[in-house]
Amino acid sequence: MATDTTTASATAGVASKRWIAGAVGGFIGSIPFGLMMMYVMPPPMLEVVVPALYGLDGLVAGWAVHQFHGVVLGVVYVGLVQLPPLKRPASEPSSAFVLAIGYGILTTIVFAVLVMPIWLTTIGFPNAPPFPNVAIPGTIVSTIGHIVYAIPLALLYAMTGTTEE
Numbered sequence: 001m002a003t004d005t006t007t008a009s010a011t012a013g014v015a016s017k018r019w020i021a022g023a024v025g026g027f028i029g030s031i032p033f034g035l036m037m038m039y040v041m042p043p044p045m046l047e048v049v050v051p052a053l054y055g056l057d058g059l060v061a062g063w064a065v066h067q068f069h070g071v072v073l074g075v076v077y078v079g080l081v082q083l084p085p086l087k088r089p090a091s092e093p094s095s096a097f098v099l100a101i102g103y104g105i106l107t108t109i110v111f112a113v114l115v116m117p118i119w120l121t122t123i124g125f126p127n128a129p130p131f132p133n134v135a136i137p138g139t140i141v142s143t144i145g146h147i148v149y150a151i152p153l154a155l156l157y158a159m160t161g162t163t164e165e
Helices: 016-039 045-052 059-080 084-090 093-122 138-158
Strands: none
Touching (some): 016 059, 016 138, 045 059, 045 093, 059 093, 059 138, 084 093, 093 138
């Protein structure tokens, strides 16, 4: 009985370099956003609130969780830009920049405004923000941070090649 062996270089038609670009771009983009959390956002966002999502505390745990989220959301970005209307624009740096702004806004709404207050309330975090978490200037600063995160992600993805792979 013969067996055929194949090597997978792509998942769902996406070249592995694109997935790697999403993970690396997400990691890189999380660094300036993390610095914003440390020095611009009201304390103690990075050292208390972010790690509390997983029952942890401390600055090292906050950075680890934040970087993990950056990588996961970078991979999610790669999946989203496979949708037909986004595939070509995501591969061109000028339009990828615009997609980064949109992704920053989207991640703010979904995660900072909607998911985080529910999650923190559910785990019993004592200072969970209200649902929905819309506060000025906090939501504006969060949106800027998410856009700062998404720019290197989108640009690195765009620089990995064309949509024809």
